[in-house]
Amino acid sequence: MNSPLNRRQGGPKLTPIAALLASTAFTLALAPAAHAQAQAAAAAAPAASAPEAAAAASFGSAGLERIVVTATSQAKSKMRSSVSVTDIDQEQVQNLGARSEAEVLLLIPGIRTEPTAGPGGNSNISVRGLPISSGGSKYVQLQEDGLPTVQFGDMNFGNNDYWIRFDNNVESIQTLRGGSSSVFASQAPGAVINYISKTGKNKGGSIGLSQGLNFRETRFDGDYGNRLAPDLYFHVGGYYRQGEGARKSTPNSLLGYQIKGNITKEFNGGKGYFRVNFKALNEHAPTTPQTFVRATQSGNKISGFSKAAGYDGTRDSQYSIYNSTLPGIDPLTRQLTNTSLVDGITVDTQALGFEFRNELSNGFTVDNKFRLTKASGAFQAQFWDVKTLSNMLSGFGAGATARFYNGPRTGQAATATTLQTGLVSQGAAINVTLPDMGILVNDFSVAKQFKTGFGSVDLRGGFYLSRQNVVQRWSISERIMEVGRNGAVLDVFDASGAALTTAGLTGYNNQWGGCCARDVDASFTTQAPYLGLNFVAGQLDIDAGVRRESFNASGSYASGSSRPFDVDGNGTITGAERNVYLINQGTPRGLVDYTIHYNNYSLGANYRLNNDLSVFVRTSKGNRAIADRLLFSANIDAVTGQLTSGGKDAALAPVKQSELGLRYRGNTSWGNYGLSVTYFKSTTNEFDYDQTRQDNPNLPNYQGPKLNVLGFKADGIELETAGSVGNLGLNVNVVYSKETITKNLGDPSQVGKTSGGVPKLRYTISPTYSLGDLTLGATIRGQGKVYADNNNVTTIDGHYVVSAFVTYDFGGGLIGSLKVNNLLDKVYPTGGGGFVGGSTSIFGAGMETGRTINASVRYQF
Template sequence: MKATLYLCASVSAIAVAMPAAAQTTTADPLATAQTTTATGNDTSADQAAAQATLDAGKDIVVTAASPGRSRFRSSISVSQLSQDAVRDFTPRSEAEVLRAIPGIQPQDTAGPGGNSNIGVRGIPVSTGGSEYVALQEDGLPVTLFGDMNFGNNDYWLRFDNNVERVEAVRGGSASTFASQAPGAVINYISKTGDKPGGEIGISEGLSIRETRIDGDYGGRLSDSLRYHVGGYFRTGSGGDHVDYDILRGYQIKGNITKDLAGDRGFIRISVKRLDEHAPTNTVQPSIAKIDGKNVSDFQPLPTFDARTGSTYSIYNRSFQYLTNDGQVRNANVEGIHPRVFSIGGQIHYKATDWLTIDNNFRYSDISGNFTTQFLNVAPTSSILGSTVNGGVVGSLRYAAGPKAGQTFTGPYVNNNPNINVFMRDMGSIANNLSLAAKQNGLGGTFTATAGWFHMSQNISQEWHVNPQISELNGRNEVPLDLFSTTGRQLSVAGQTGFNSNWGTCCARDVNLTYTDDAPFLNLAYSGHGLDLDGSVRFDRVSGVGTALGGVTGPTVTVTDALGSAALPSLVAGGPVERINYLKSYTSWSLGALYEVGANTSVFARASRGGRFNGDRRVLGGNFNADGSLNAQGQSTAINFLEQQEIGLKQRGGFSGGSYSFELTGFHSKLTEVNYDFTRINNPAPNNNPNLSNGYRAYGVEFTGNVSSGRFRLTADLTYTAAKITSSLSDPITAGNRPSGIPQFQYNIQPSYDAGLFAIGASVDGQTNVASDNFNTYFIAGSTFVNGFIKVRPVDRLELGVNVNNLFNTLGYRTGGLGFTITPTSGLFQNSAVYGRIVTASARFRF
């Protein structure tokens, strides 16, 4: 009923998407990798039109910015990626889409299911997910928090033909035009049917087993009514080279827009359905060279090649788990399985020549499963002789497959858990209302924008984290059963217990709701080549609900092909932790831009944005019995990110060509308190789950493009100098480089379009990163090359071949050494970039 009332209000009350969602579909020739031609056999007309648009300055920014400003006249750092530019390089995950955005530091190796870490401007991802970066669809956040346990924001959206462009704002106004996103806002902007036509296409893996069908179509039903609908279906193994369809599912999106008479605005209804199983990867190990603190020269293990290896196996397509009421059940391994249904309403209404009212609403019904096998390499010798379930381990035996019952003699095993998390309800209601008034004066235009953002986010989950032993094999690993020195079976199907791998923290059951109400105000002036703006946002966030941790459960006797064993367990139970509290905080941003000439502008901005710590605070000692915050909770509820930036924007022409670039210098400062339960099992000193650190980073972002005739070059470069300035939790780390932050990151894309054919490449890489905040090791950076070729034999038909990781490079974005093998080599662990993947495609546009 509540959702219905919000929807009715959104469609009938005079309002529209916040400034971040009052969309335009005008092409942006200044956009990063924006004008790749794919329709027809001559690009000259497209280039001329792009230059005309550039000269007119109509590249309107619709994400986290003052309304009605072009990219060139906005005192913020903006990147815009077109549909074709992204698709040319076939990203294998949502995080890979973001590699072409300077300042964004995605660890994009988790795979198509998501679970990626997304950092920004030298601020590390301390606990996983996307703490300071919001992912949006059409101006509203996908989730309220980007780093929810087993609920990161990249689970719930997919890039497909429905997306017109991806727009990203780093720093600055992200603090005040969005909640929980002081670092950056990245917005997937949908097509809306203002450009008639569509496409149907199929792509087939040549080096992997994957088939994908895409299609979309949009146009006008009448002079005032337009629509767009599209989606995809895919199936196969993807880059994980699995022998069953671990990747399978679909997304369908659509919208219908009623344009109001007299160019007064529009009313739009949109819907989305996503239902997909997709793999996520935690570790693909390699042998690495050790030279002091430097780790490099990655090589495959005899039984595991990180470029193709996976823990998904025909022998672990399901596993057993224990419910909280003591029942043994079976869980199918699905990777990450998001189920999303959303419906939204958007109104943009120009009430008068000086007043515009916007409202954007979305109701999302979200649930799913996170069911996968994690990986951690351990020497077999560390298992033999240890005590497990009351017995001393004397041997390991294959629990399934052609060697079932035979003794395992390999040097390494996988001793990480299998995980089954029921994401019962991750749904949300979001609404953004804004009123923008403008008035001429002092030779320019004054604009005032005021509004109110509301979002309610559910987090209802049940966790099952089972200790598991398997062989280390990148293709169809087999669970290993443990047997005592007296011959007693100590595990079943590789499992040595139920729900107990990470201790009492993680046999968890939570039912939480977080609600954010945020009024905001922006004042701006534009005139005489000068743009000034200031904005403030007041977030009032409440959390209510309950959480249960683990208590000792029953000992359960279960069987497999080798026999039976009595396995101990933890179950969610014991004292209920109640959550019932409210915190408020204020964010602000000030910016100025001066247009030096028609083609040059300079800008400066300062901001301070808050970030509320949500479900990662539960079961960490932060609450009183009545659900209020105790002293520790009060001091750890909010983190603040301060940023200052100065920038130069330049555009122009030369010998029939054109160029544009942005150069931004930034300074970031963060004091963060957080909690990471996964550190509990780490070796000392990196095993303190309580994090309390200060960070500082400064750097330079560059984004630019050059077009000359049929040739185009885009480049996105980021230099970052980051440091831990202080640490209460780990004082020894003060002065170190934060983990996972490269000093230099780059993405360079040259392309040539001859009309009949087009060819292009992407050179993407980074320098070394610290393995942890203790700077125990520095992990060598890598460069990866992607490429594409497209042929257009007849009008509207395009045939193509895409290659990811052309040179089959074995490399990582981050990670650490598990253990040394010799003084100069060790076992390295983290998720790796996929090896060479070749796909062929055929697309017909109509």
């Protein structure tokens, strides 16, 4: 690994690259680089009519006048676009007090995510009924200034939300759902979420301090932008934070920084620009998997959620001072290891890129965006699989007992009364290193407008290239520990007193049916020519696009097999040494070497009935190529690296979508308002690999079929509104969707049912009110009832969470704020779940985080 940040080094240190990029001298030396992405796009867009421009100017609260620049053929206002787009500005995110990228995305209608994973990422992000079958963000791409941070959102232990952070460098977040994302983005048929950076074209900056009042987190933010000359400007900023995050973990389990910046040089009378941008992100942050609370079941309904005795499932975590390191053996080199289990998700990223745009004298416009990212990291954390002590011991045979391996009761017998909560965990202790997750990406296009007797035609043709590396080493073992605050590690002994475990380990690299001694060295290349056409005739806008992608997978991979192995070298095989998964170095590695080709398309039309009312319709088909999740499956011939019979179908997930939408805005004597309504329909079929699946409960240790073929369909309505009356502003977003499983080869009985944890109704209500220098506001985020699992028998009631804020402008640029998340401190699961093994009162699930209070002060200049 490339020296990821380590909390035991006394704080983060700038790498040589980060230090260079952060220096003012380097920033000035870069000079050449221009408009913010949105500003450049706005300049390129056809001018609105005078009435439309006036109406747009008077209706800023709805945002319908904003220019769509994300994954489209031509930049133009939302009122003229046949795509569903939402913008979130810096102030909205600041007011929400979002503590992770998942919480930021909760503001976007149509996007579904569970904000339980923590500040380091590892959230599951989906849109419009497209599935989250095995984790990650399979159909949703996160971008910075129009280019992906990583190419695939669902890479094993490399989800796209690991590699991006919201801070003061972001001007706004623009999200395009469905539609033209199939043509003007790669591997993202569901949605593109684009973080658009400030450029410094408008002078200003800020410094700020944020402090958790009932949780341990301190954060410093700063940014500044200015003009160095009339045609030369820059912006630079970043943050540093330390603490634990919103849940109790261990000191400085959250620690790191980000530095971002750009410098822009305009030329050709402002018609062209060259921009250089950079980013350094170095951080480790806790990640929290499922936790547990008390609950009751009456008939087919689970309710009555409350905190369990001795453990607060809304604030506590699985982190423990007695389980802070993991003894192990590298499956490939056989070196003994002792790795952290409290660093969580570590990322170490340095990115350097440029943007170029110029309008030529012959009417052609040339655009190019390039970024090279060096990225490494690790995933090192304990996951819980909560169960009763008796349930756990039953798996080790008659007469098995448990003792405390460490902690205040070292050597004592573990019983239901000596355990903190009476519960234990037999879960995954994860040590996955990511030496190389870097990406190279370039998007080049040429555009020209043609005038005809019927209207104007804009053509845009381009070529996209990306190369995503996936280099990983997995060493994931099963470990037994006490469930509770700072739980101790437990060892198990048979009836004769012989040790069945070692330091709580039931084996080495043996988790989830022995899936987890792995070595991957692969890269995935996407090449795609694309063509877009936009036709404008009066009030009618028609746009169409087609994309031809070639996807190449290359590299090698290896997995381990079980054997007895003398790990400590003392000449005897005991405990966990009886079940050690190691990679046979003399066995040929599996190869991956195949290429697939596929087509995407999108066609849409928008008609403006007047300057304040427009309707649109669109149909699209996109594909998502499966990357590293296809490895280790029968779909690849491990000898040749080619796809096997039927492997081509498994290697591609097609997504079809249809949309019908309406946008309306009004300006009256009492205020202004606007709304967007979209009806959508989507279908997909996908190959799915999930190493944690155990479809056959009669087989021990997760030996069920981990491979599956699934199909899904969904239809629903997205409603997005905004308005203001005097000093009162109100945003209301509502999504209602019916999502259905259409195929499940692993369990055909689930066909026709809804995935567990998926609500039909989701909503956010965000009022704000200003009283002079004082602003009050809240966000009410809610959802309807869900099924506990895919069997659709047991239900969990819907719930809502209220968050609130107050800000005060002291004058002179000084602003103070107080933000409270989960104001009412409600206890709710965010999705589905179930009672833990051996219990009818302890419910395991991802839980809403309890009340957190944060105070901040910011000086703007």
